[in-house]
Amino acid sequence: MNQSVVQLRGITKTYHIGRDITVNALRAVDLDVGAGEFVAIMGPSGSGKSTLMNVLGCLDVADGGTYLLAGENVGKLSDDKLAGIRNKHVGFVFQTYNLLSRLNAIENVELPLIYGGDRHARRQRALAALEQVGLGDRIHHRPSELSGGQQQRVAIARALLNDPSMILADEPTGNLDSRSSAEILAIFQRLNEAGKTVVMVTHEPDVAAHCKRIVRMRDGLVARDELVPHPRRAEDEIAAGIGAAE
Amino acid sequence: MKLYDSFRSALQSLVVNKLRSALTMLGVIIGVAAVIAMVSVGNGASASVQATILNLGSNLVTVQPQFGNDQGLKGAGAQAQNLTLDDMRSIQNQLGDGIAAAEAEQGTGRWQVTAAGQNWNTQVTGVTEDYPIVRDWKLDSGEFFTTSDLNVNAQVAILGTTTAQNLFGDADAVGQTIQLRQVFGGDRGGGRARILNFRVVGVLTTKGSTFGFSRDDQIVVPLTTAQHVLTGRLNIVNSIVIKATSSDTMDATTSDVNNILLQRHNISDPASADFTVTNQNDTLAALSSVTGTFTLLLGAIGGISLLVGGIGIMNIMLVSVNERTREIGIRKAVGARRGDILTQFLIEAVALTGLGGVLGILLGWAITEVVHRIPQAASLPLLITSGTVIIAVGVSVAIGVVFGLYPAMRAARLHPIEALRYE
Numbered sequence: 006m007n008q009s010v011v012q013l014r015g016i017t018k019t020y021h022i023g024r025d026i027t028v029n030a031l032r033a034v035d036l037d038v039g040a041g042e043f044v045a046i047m048g049p050s051g052s053g054k055s056t057l058m059n060v061l062g063c064l065d066v067a068d069g070g071t072y073l074l075a076g077e078n079v080g081k082l083s084d085d086k087l088a089g090i091r092n093k094h095v096g097f098v099f100q101t102y103n104l105l106s107r108l109n110a111i112e113n114v115e116l117p118l119i120y121g122g123d124r125h126a127r128r129q130r131a132l133a134a135l136e137q138v139g140l141g142d143r144i145h146h147r148p149s150e151l152s153g154g155q156q157q158r159v160a161i162a163r164a165l166l167n168d169p170s171m172i173l174a175d176e177p178t179g180n181l182d183s184r185s186s187a188e189i190l191a192i193f194q195r196l197n198e199a200g201k202t203v204v205m206v207t208h209e210p211d212v213a214a215h216c217k218r219i220v221r222m223r224d225g226l227v228a229r230d231e232l233v234p235h236p237r238r239a240e241d242e243i244a245a246g247i248g249a250a251e
Numbered sequence: 252m253k254l255y256d257s258f259r260s261a262l263q264s265l266v267v268n269k270l271r272s273a274l275t276m277l278g279v280i281i282g283v284a285a286v287i288a289m290v291s292v293g294n295g296a297s298a299s300v301q302a303t304i305l306n307l308g309s310n311l312v313t314v315q316p317q318f319g320n321d322q323g324l325k326g327a328g329a330q331a332q333n334l335t336l337d338d339m340r341s342i343q344n345q346l347g348d349g350i351a352a353a354e355a356e357q358g359t360g361r362w363q364v365t366a367a368g369q370n371w372n373t374q375v376t377g378v379t380e381d382y383p384i385v386r387d388w389k390l391d392s393g394e395f396f397t398t399s400d401l402n403v404n405a406q407v408a409i410l411g412t413t414t415a416q417n418l419f420g421d422a423d424a425v426g427q428t429i430q431l432r433q434v435f436g437g438d439r440g441g442g443r444a445r446i447l448n449f450r451v452v453g454v455l456t457t458k459g460s461t462f463g464f465s466r467d468d469q470i471v472v473p474l475t476t477a478q479h480v481l482t483g484r485l486n487i488v489n490s491i492v493i494k495a496t497s498s499d500t501m502d503a504t505t506s507d508v509n510n511i512l513l514q515r516h517n518i519s520d521p522a523s524a525d526f527t528v529t530n531q532n533d534t535l536a537a538l539s540s541v542t543g544t545f546t547l548l549l550g551a552i553g554g555i556s557l558l559v560g561g562i563g564i565m566n567i568m569l570v571s572v573n574e575r576t577r578e579i580g581i582r583k584a585v586g587a588r589r590g591d592i593l594t595q596f597l598i599e600a601v602a603l604t605g606l607g608g609v610l611g612i613l614l615g616w617a618i619t620e621v622v623h624r625i626p627q628a629a630s631l632p633l634l635i636t637s638g639t640v641i642i643a644v645g646v647s648v649a650i651g652v653v654f655g656l657y658p659a660m661r662a663a664r665l666h667p668i669e670a671l672r673y674e
Contacts, residue, residue, distance in 0.1 A: 062584070085588040091583075091584060091585065097584050099671070103580075107267045116585050
């Protein structure tokens with residue numbers, strides 16, 4: 006682990022539901038993610054992993070503590086500043102893909118560049134990203150014309166476009182069959198081997214087993230943080246026909 | 252975010268919801284078309300009234316006797332005096348080159364006219380020699396009578412084209428003789444008929460009608476002839492009409508005429524003048540304020556439909572923002588700022604209203620063309636001015652901004668997490 010991408014210190018987040026009920030979603034979370042790591046965040050419902058994911062992705066700000074993202078303190082930034090940070094540093098991959106249905110694949114991939122970054126060669130870069138996830142031949146297809154796995158690959162291409170500091174994936178395989186899941190995980194592993202930092206929220210141990218490190222959340226705290234000695238290789242599983250068997 | 256991208260995504264979403272966009276736009280189209288059509292009808296009516304007034308001659312200052320309600324009370328004191336030919340001559344002499352021309356008129360009523368076996372009934376008016384200049388009315392053939400004709404009460408006549416046509420058909424009227432007759436006494440056959448011969452010396456050009464009365468069906472004769480031969484009402488004229496040199500000098504001419512007549516009639520208090528001086532500019536101003544109000548009213552009716560169209564835009568934009576909450580969340584997640592979202596939805600609203608505005612102008616234009624085909628309105632010059640078009644487009648774009656702003660702000664303020672969770 007060299008230079009730190011994410012550095013959380015004493016992060017707290019409290020929600021108020023109605024007038025009386027307060028939920029301490031995060032209670033003093035400390036977490037470091039170094040460049041080039043592949044981390045899974047696990048935990049049961051209500052453990053705070055979604056809140057942590059929102060804070061990590063700068064979709065939400067913590068109530069207390071400090072958060073350095075790529076060395077920048079993003080704790081108390083305005084909405085528009087946070088939008089800029091998301092654009093530059095975070096590539097999101099969601100469980101439900103979250104593609105714009107009326108745009109085709111390449112237009113979806115181009116989206117982050119509309120809002121920031123280098124506008125030149127937008128099309129070429131989007132094309133390169135799509136080729137990287139193996140969809141170079143589907144660039145003019147609408148999301149509705151693509152399978153779930155293909156849609157998720159478009160979403161990954163979109164996440165890659167601005168060359169973010171971190172790819173943040175929220176249950177990326179949650180809606181996919183095991184064959185497609187394995188393909189998506191293979192892409193993440195390939196990207197990680199090429200040096201990308203990947204943080205993935207999941208509740209499936211099988212999926213988490215592909216990561217290099219697993220952080221387990223419980224009751225708003227990091228309960229366990231351990232390295233995976235021998236991460237499973239998605240490529241090997243595809244070769245062995247795991248997906249095909251199901 | 253580049254404006255180009257905003258435009259592209261705005262247009263894309265309009266194209267995706269074709270029917271909805273078209274129906275929403277219809278409100279604006281109808282509103283703009285209504286404004287255009289209504290205002291052009293209003294402008295047309297106003298121009299038509301203006302043209303009618305100017306048809307009587309331009310830059311005119313008219314003097315008429317004042318028939319005040321209090322006239323009877325003046326009793327033996329200062330008796331109201333008639334306007335006379337001398338009043339007119341005096342104005343002519345005193346103002347000289349300060350005015351373009353002046354003339355005096357006396358109506359003599361309707362006469363039965365016969366010529367070449369044809370019978371016609373028409374209006375006969377006594378006028379003075381500068382009548383053609385004052386009224387901007389040339390002769391088609393022949394010559395107008397002169398001061399020497401006035402001096403000798405010559406029985407010469409100038410015919411309007413309709414009158415000439417009815418009496419002489421296509422034949423040349425100039426040089427022919429017409430007979431004016433008036434029957435006295437009530438009893439049929441028992442009355443005495445006066446028959447007066449007049450020589451036709453000229454025919455006026457066609458002028459058209461004023462407020463529905465044909466000006467081409469009349470006969471004009473020398474004022475003195477009218478006074479001495481036709482009516483016997485000597486030393487009285489119904490009106491004196493002065494043509495000012497230009498529209499700018501009309502006010503000065505009006506006050507000059509007023510002063511000359513006050514002096515001639517020995518009236519010290521202008522309020523008790525026994526005549527009124529009417530400035531054509533004032534008449535035009537009064538009429539154009541009436542037609543202006545009319546146009547404004549019509550425009551307001553159109554404006555209300557435009558407002559309703561605008562509310563339709565707001566409604567559909569709110570639906571659209573609601574429907575696309577998730578899209579807004581996605582855009583925010585990949586880095587869209589509030590301003591980016593605001594611009595996108597605002598441009599969408601403005602594109603709807605702007606396009607609606609352009610189509611509305613075309614529809615409005617089509618409506619005026621159709622109105623033009625209606626015979627009763629054919630004479631109405633329907634004016635679509637560039638001003639109307641610019642205002643219509645400007646207003647429809649402004650409506651897009653005004654009614655699109657609130658939905659766009661709602662979109663921009665959405666929290667990315669909540670927007671992404673929205674199902």
